[in-house]
Amino acid sequence: MSSALTDLFPLPIVQAPMAGGVSVPQLAAAVSEAGGLGFLAAGYKTADGMYQEIKQLRGLMNRPFGVNVFMPQPEYPGASTGSTGAANAAPPSGAVEVYAHQLAGEAAWYETELGDPDSGRDDGYDAKLAVLLDNPVPVVSFHFGVPSREVFDKLRRAGTFTLVTATTAEEARAVEQAGADAVIAQGVEAGGHQGTHRDLPENDGSGIGLLSLVAQIREAVSIPIVAAGGIMRGSQIAAVLAAGASAAQLGTAFLATPESGAQAVHKQALTNPLFARTELTRAFSGRPARALVNRFVREHGPYAPAAYPEINHLTSPLRKAAAKAGDAQGLSLWAGQGHRMARELPAGQLVAVLAEELDAARTALSAQGGPR
Amino acid sequence: MSSALTDLFPLPIVQAPMAGGVSVPQLAAAVSEAGGLGFLAAGYKTADGMYQEIKQLRGLMNRPFGVNVFMPQPEYPGASTGSTGAANAAPPSGAVEVYAHQLAGEAAWYETELGDPDSGRDDGYDAKLAVLLDNPVPVVSFHFGVPSREVFDKLRRAGTFTLVTATTAEEARAVEQAGADAVIAQGVEAGGHQGTHRDLPENDGSGIGLLSLVAQIREAVSIPIVAAGGIMRGSQIAAVLAAGASAAQLGTAFLATPESGAQAVHKQALTNPLFARTELTRAFSGRPARALVNRFVREHGPYAPAAYPEINHLTSPLRKAAAKAGDAQGLSLWAGQGHRMARELPAGQLVAVLAEELDAARTALSAQGGPR
Numbered sequence: 001m002s003s004a005l006t007d008l009f010p011l012p013i014v015q016a017p018m019a020g021g022v023s024v025p026q027l028a029a030a031v032s033e034a035g036g037l038g039f040l041a042a043g044y045k046t047a048d049g050m051y052q053e054i055k056q057l058r059g060l061m062n063r064p065f066g067v068n069v070f071m072p073q074p075e076y077p078g079a080s081t082g083s084t085g086a087a088n089a090a091p092p093s094g095a096v097e098v099y100a101h102q103l104a105g106e107a108a109w110y111e112t113e114l115g116d117p118d119s120g121r122d123d124g125y126d127a128k129l130a131v132l133l134d135n136p137v138p139v140v141s142f143h144f145g146v147p148s149r150e151v152f153d154k155l156r157r158a159g160t161f162t163l164v165t166a167t168t169a170e171e172a173r174a175v176e177q178a179g180a181d182a183v184i185a186q187g188v189e190a191g192g193h194q195g196t197h198r199d200l201p202e203n204d205g206s207g208i209g210l211l212s213l214v215a216q217i218r219e220a221v222s223i224p225i226v227a228a229g230g231i232m233r234g235s236q237i238a239a240v241l242a243a244g245a246s247a248a249q250l251g252t253a254f255l256a257t258p259e260s261g262a263q264a265v266h267k268q269a270l271t272n273p274l275f276a277r278t279e280l281t282r283a284f285s286g287r288p289a290r291a292l293v294n295r296f297v298r299e300h301g302p303y304a305p306a307a308y309p310e311i312n313h314l315t316s317p318l319r320k321a322a323a324k325a326g327d328a329q330g331l332s333l334w335a336g337q338g339h340r341m342a343r344e345l346p347a348g349q350l351v352a353v354l355a356e357e358l359d360a361a362r363t364a365l366s367a368q369g370g371p372r
Numbered sequence: 373m374s375s376a377l378t379d380l381f382p383l384p385i386v387q388a389p390m391a392g393g394v395s396v397p398q399l400a401a402a403v404s405e406a407g408g409l410g411f412l413a414a415g416y417k418t419a420d421g422m423y424q425e426i427k428q429l430r431g432l433m434n435r436p437f438g439v440n441v442f443m444p445q446p447e448y449p450g451a452s453t454g455s456t457g458a459a460n461a462a463p464p465s466g467a468v469e470v471y472a473h474q475l476a477g478e479a480a481w482y483e484t485e486l487g488d489p490d491s492g493r494d495d496g497y498d499a500k501l502a503v504l505l506d507n508p509v510p511v512v513s514f515h516f517g518v519p520s521r522e523v524f525d526k527l528r529r530a531g532t533f534t535l536v537t538a539t540t541a542e543e544a545r546a547v548e549q550a551g552a553d554a555v556i557a558q559g560v561e562a563g564g565h566q567g568t569h570r571d572l573p574e575n576d577g578s579g580i581g582l583l584s585l586v587a588q589i590r591e592a593v594s595i596p597i598v599a600a601g602g603i604m605r606g607s608q609i610a611a612v613l614a615a616g617a618s619a620a621q622l623g624t625a626f627l628a629t630p631e632s633g634a635q636a637v638h639k640q641a642l643t644n645p646l647f648a649r650t651e652l653t654r655a656f657s658g659r660p661a662r663a664l665v666n667r668f669v670r671e672h673g674p675y676a677p678a679a680y681p682e683i684n685h686l687t688s689p690l691r692k693a694a695a696k697a698g699d700a701q702g703l704s705l706w707a708g709q710g711h712r713m714a715r716e717l718p719a720g721q722l723v724a725v726l727a728e729e730l731d732a733a734r735t736a737l738s739a740q741g742g743p744r
Contacts, residue, residue: 169712187581187583188560188581189580189581189583189584203649205577205651205652206649206650206651206665208561208602208709209559209560209561209581209582209583209601209602209709210581210582210583210584211559211561211581211582211583211601211602211603211608211611211612212561212582212601212602212603212604212608212708212709212710215602215604215605215607215608215710215713216710216712216713218607219713229581229583229584230580230581230583230584230587231583231584232584232587233587233615235587235590235614235615235616236583236584236587236615238611238614238615238737239583239610239611239612239614239615240583240611241614241737241740242607242610242611242613242614242733242734242736242737243605243607243608243610243611243733244607277575277578278578279577279578280577293578336584337580337581337584338584338587338588340541340588341587341588341591361614361615362614362737362738362740363738364614365610365613365614365734365737365738366734366735366737366738368613368734
């Protein structure tokens with residue numbers, strides 16, 4: 001059952017796809033070469049940009065790897081159309097404009113302009129799928145929703161193993177029913193965007209801790225589980241395997257490696273005592289994402305509407321300008337709850353250390369098995 | 373190191389103390405008799421009420437058990453006194469009165485009156501400690517803060533093993549430095565009150581998932597860790613042991629047993645699909661506590677000030693009246709994130725099943741150790 005996934009790579013260690021230039025081919029190559037599963041992040045890229053990275057990665061190594069694709073965000077259900085389905089809750093009328101007004105001072109400060117909130121809702125989904133069917137890759141994962149059964153059928157025929165993020169047992173059931181090969185259980189600890197299928201503000205504050213989520217999903221579905229959220233040590237990988245997962249997915253742990261494409265200011269912030277805590281915020285994108293609490297999150301988070309991807313488009317120039325200025329207080333410093341445990345090891349070495357820690361934890365746990 | 377704790381009881385299973393009449397002597401006795409560690413909850417009781425329960429429990433069995441004590445809540449730091457220390461943030465002037473005004477309709481509906489918010493801040497702490505030093509018990513745990521070193525010294529001389537709740541690595545360090553024998557790592561998944569040492573509203577939304585918290589605390593202190601929050605299955609106990617804990621503490625799992633003193637309406641609500649999610653709310657007590665989201669939480673949670681124990685006193689008659697009426701929509705339905713996994717087994721049988729599941733998970737994990 002879980003063999004199909006773990007046959008692809010010897011160690012139960014998946015490098016989380018991190019969009020925005022973090023999961024570069026060099027990082028994915030190092031992880032896959034070390035026996036884990038490296039991942040590229042197609043999010044925010046064009047289909048061709050994604051394809052170029054895939055070719056680059058294939059030039060670096062011959063091991064299996066994955067590509068993560070963001071699901072298109074349907075139009076909001078309108079009174080006129082009466083459409084419902086999988087759409088996010090519609091933001092209150094004018095909410096994006098009000099938030100843009102609030103951010104005007106940021107744009108002035110960083111000497112840039114706000115982005116156009118209406119720059120598209122589908123992140124090039126169809127074009128990316130076409131590339132991935134024409135040039136199949138070993139693994140494809142989806143975030144922010146569930147593709148149609150047809151998509152899974154096509155990818156399976158292409159020889160691609162499929163994963164979809166779930167943040168609740170209900171979402172995991174939807175993932176299994178649609179025909180995915182495995183489910184990513186994303187705990188509330190995870191850095192970056194929660195892959196919640198529909199963003200409904202009334203569910204804010206209900207994010208589920210990883211260890212509870214894995215147990216709930218284990219009893220809800222029979223497909224393999226990849227556990228994600230706050231995992232920084234091999235002992236935690238042992239923990240999620242004990243709870244019923246087939247592998248662990250780590251983002252922040254790999255963000256800190258030299259191979260990652262994260263901004264230097266972002267890497268340094270992970271262990272900077274100035275940034276003591278993280279929270280889920282809509283400040284940067286309009287969807288809940290876990291970031292280190294900095295000035296931007298504190299000032300704007302409480303006022304950011306649930307409007308993805310409009311807010312993401314809106315703040316894009318601000319984030320670029322803050323990055324260029326090396327200003328950690330204006331950047332989206334995505335980070336999981338274990339950020340202070342980040343190690344600067346090269347990615348391949350990190351995989352080896354995690355595997356050693358996993359073995360040690362396994363041995364210690366079985367040694368406790370007898371009478372004490 | 374951790375032997376002192378686990379020598380007291382053969383299985384790494386602690387029954388969480390649940391105040392408000394849930395952790396009755398019958399429940400603690402069943403858990404301790406089955407090889408776990410049963411717990412009484414002294415919170416909201418008089419010192420004599422606590423003592424009567426201890427005597428009752430001792431009449432039921434001769435195994436080790438624990439008693440949980442709430443820390444007194446210091447007066448708010450006032451501009452006049454300039455005191456700071458361990459006090460919670462002061463609520464805005466008049467906030468308790470405004471909330472009382474909001475709850476007036478509830479009092480009318482349930483035909484009762486609101487409680488007096490100024491009914492005391494110390495929960496009889498000194499008197500309870502005096503009883504526990506005069507008549508020592510095997511284990512004492514503390515919630516909502518850290519006792520002085522003197523208290524730990526006296527309890528140690530009395531032969532009592534001590535534990536204190538921590539919700540962050542910083543709090544765990546404070547627990548170790550004060551002289552406690554072990555620390556309870558309470559994840560954000562946990563039902564009921566978070567044992568945060570100081571309630572600071574600016575930290576809302578920063579609750580840490582259990583698996584991340586255990587790993588962080590494991591590297592911050594050398595005393596043993598008891599892991600709490602969302603644990604409902606033996607596989608999850610194996611998980612926290614793999615992550616470095618010495619035992620797991622389960623509340624909601626035992627709340628559902630026939631021995632627990634929880635209201636029938638509360639037990640039934642745990643698995644009622646009407647209550648699909650939980651959240652941390654100040655609605656009932658003024659301090660963040662995880663409850664099933666019902667009408668009371670939805671209507672009042674967003675407006676409840678950070679004012680513990682004032683709000684707890686204020687709502688006490690409402691909660692009693694709702695319980696008497698069997699009205700799940702007005703009760704504080706404390707529940708951890710795994711509530712839907714609750715099993716109605718007798719407590720001793722639940723301990724046995726958890727131990728079997730733990731062994732199975734241990735065996736399965738060590739079997740994965742070789743090449744695959």
